[in-house]
Amino acid sequence: xxxxxxxxxxxxxxxxxxxxxxxxxxxxxxxxxxxxxxxxxxxxxxxxxxxxxxxxxxxxxxxxxxxxxxxxxxxxxxxxxxxxxxxxxxxxxxxxxxxxxxxxxxxxxxxxxxxxxxxxxxxxxxxxxxxxxxxxxxxxxxxxxxxxxxxxxxxxxxxxxxxxxxxxxxxxxxxxxxxxxxxxxxxxxxxxxxxxxxxxxxxxxxxxxxxxxxxxxxxxxxxxxxxxxxxxxxxxxxxx
Amino acid sequence: xxxxxxxxxxxxxxxxxxxxxxxxxxxxxxxxxxxxxxxxxxxxxxxxxxxxxxxxxxxxxxxxxxxxxxxxxxxxxxxxxxxxxxxxxxxxxxxxxxxxxxxxxxxxxxxxxxxxxxxxxxxxxxxxxxxxxxxxxxxxxxxxxxxxxxxxxxxxxxxxxxxxxxxxxxxxxxxxxxxxxxxxxxxxxxxxxxxxxxxxxxxxxxxxxxxxxxxxxxxxxxxxxxxxxxxxxx
Numbered sequence: 001x002x003x004x005x006x007x008x009x010x011x012x013x014x015x016x017x018x019x020x021x022x023x024x025x026x027x028x029x030x031x032x033x034x035x036x037x038x039x040x041x042x043x044x045x046x047x048x049x050x051x052x053x054x055x056x057x058x059x060x061x062x063x064x065x066x067x068x069x070x071x072x073x074x075x076x077x078x079x080x081x082x083x084x085x086x087x088x089x090x091x092x093x094x095x096x097x098x099x100x101x102x103x104x105x106x107x108x109x110x111x112x113x114x115x116x117x118x119x120x121x122x123x124x125x126x127x128x129x130x131x132x133x134x135x136x137x138x139x140x141x142x143x144x145x146x147x148x149x150x151x152x153x154x155x156x157x158x159x160x161x162x163x164x165x166x167x168x169x170x171x172x173x174x175x176x177x178x179x180x181x182x183x184x185x186x187x188x189x190x191x192x193x194x195x196x197x198x199x200x201x202x203x204x205x206x207x208x209x210x211x212x213x214x215x216x217x218x219x220x221x222x223x224x225x226x227x228x229x230x231x232x233x234x235x236x237x238x239x240x
Numbered sequence: 241x242x243x244x245x246x247x248x249x250x251x252x253x254x255x256x257x258x259x260x261x262x263x264x265x266x267x268x269x270x271x272x273x274x275x276x277x278x279x280x281x282x283x284x285x286x287x288x289x290x291x292x293x294x295x296x297x298x299x300x301x302x303x304x305x306x307x308x309x310x311x312x313x314x315x316x317x318x319x320x321x322x323x324x325x326x327x328x329x330x331x332x333x334x335x336x337x338x339x340x341x342x343x344x345x346x347x348x349x350x351x352x353x354x355x356x357x358x359x360x361x362x363x364x365x366x367x368x369x370x371x372x373x374x375x376x377x378x379x380x381x382x383x384x385x386x387x388x389x390x391x392x393x394x395x396x397x398x399x400x401x402x403x404x405x406x407x408x409x410x411x412x413x414x415x416x417x418x419x420x421x422x423x424x425x426x427x428x429x430x431x432x433x434x435x436x437x438x439x440x441x442x443x444x445x446x447x448x449x450x451x452x453x454x455x456x457x458x459x460x461x462x463x464x465x466x467x468x469x470x471x472x473x474x
Binding site for chain 1: 306307400401403405409434436437438439440441442444448449450451462463
């Protein structure tokens with residue numbers, strides 16, 4: 001198994017014949033939104049039956065930690081335990097609105113035929129951008145995949161800020177807003193508990209309401225900055 | 241091997257002979273293989289007329305790139321619906337041929353174009369049009385490679401709305417050129433806090449809490465906004 005983020009290793013890779021079924025990939029993720037940041041990305045190649053998340057299924061504890069607080073350690077450990085490979089945090093931190101992450105290079109083992117990607121969307125309660133088990137093409141070429149925003153289904157979408165603390169699994173509130181346009185003093189779009197305004201499974205995020213009242217109103221978020229329409233990211237995969 | 245590649249190889253093989261014979265310019269013209277693309281556009285929105293659609297074939301460059309500032313030509317198209325400057329920018333980057341629709345394309349309506357051009361392996365198709373009841377939303381294709389399309393090949397796209405990032409999405413009266421407002425289109429000032437092309441987050445509207453929006457909720461839209469079919473008919 002060989003994992004690399006460095007451009008400089010490409011030449012070395014070319015000298016070593018790839019095992020049958022292995023693929024040499026260059027992966028670029030672009031944040032297509034104007035007001036949301038992505039927390040550190042997890043890019044994973046893994047067997048077909050491995051998933052970071054699945055729509056209609058309850059989030060794992062590892063997915064919840066990523067979606068509520070941006071912590072990818074649990075998901076990463078899960079992929080590794082399943083024999084998969086990861087590129088963790090190819091952007092080196094937050095991926096700002098309308099920017100692209102540096103190229104993630106990945107030479108996959110022959111069993112790791114599928115690609116998955118996750119990152120939390122900030123500011124949201126438990127929204128994330130995701131790719132679930134995309135079959136890596138075997139024909140060399142450049143492929144583009146558009147990604148949607150999902151809701152982990154683990155935290156009520158209160159749209160209330162709770163800087164820092166809100167990132168812990170099970171703690172209500174949004175842990176941070178890199179855009180700096182969130183307010184405070186909102187009453188909450190929905191009650192923090194019980195979380196009964198959404199199914200307790202991963203689903204397409206219903207979007208955010210926001211408002212224009214920085215010190216009150218329903219939401220701490222800004223309706224002019226913190227909404228989106230899908231898709232929210234573009235992934236370009238070069239299969240060499 | 242595509243037909244175009246074969247044609248290029250034949251042309252290259254013939255060149256030394258022609259040079260040796262000297263001056264057969266007229267024969268060169270007769271041998272040029274012409275391709276024709278038919279481009280069909282459908283407006284999928286509820287209440288967003290599209291400005292006259294610009295289609296352009298060019299050999300290099302791109303009308304926009306996600307995350308980069310809009311060119312001045314794109315700004316003019318996205319804020320005011322005028323694609324003249326964008327067409328000129330693309331024409332200056334290996335332009336082959338372009339065309340612009342004769343009228344806006346209403347919701348539920350469409351338009352179509354046929355572009356004939358000398359076969360070019362590196363031909364790219366770009367298409368751009370403004371959602372006119374917005375500050376600076378547009379949609380289209382940015383430098384789609386079409387040089388390898390064989391006669392009869394057909395590609396279809398459903399496309400999202402982009403935000404040019406050149407004008408704040410104030411939705412304020414006087415800032416939107418479409419029939420919802422009849423306001424100013426292009427304004428050279430760039431007052432969007434993020435001067436970068438990205439996907440549009442949609443219209444908020446005054447009915448959804450943006451008090452100084454001149455737009456009612458019927459002007460909201462969702463993706464996709466545009467369907468484009470590209471077919472090489474010859």
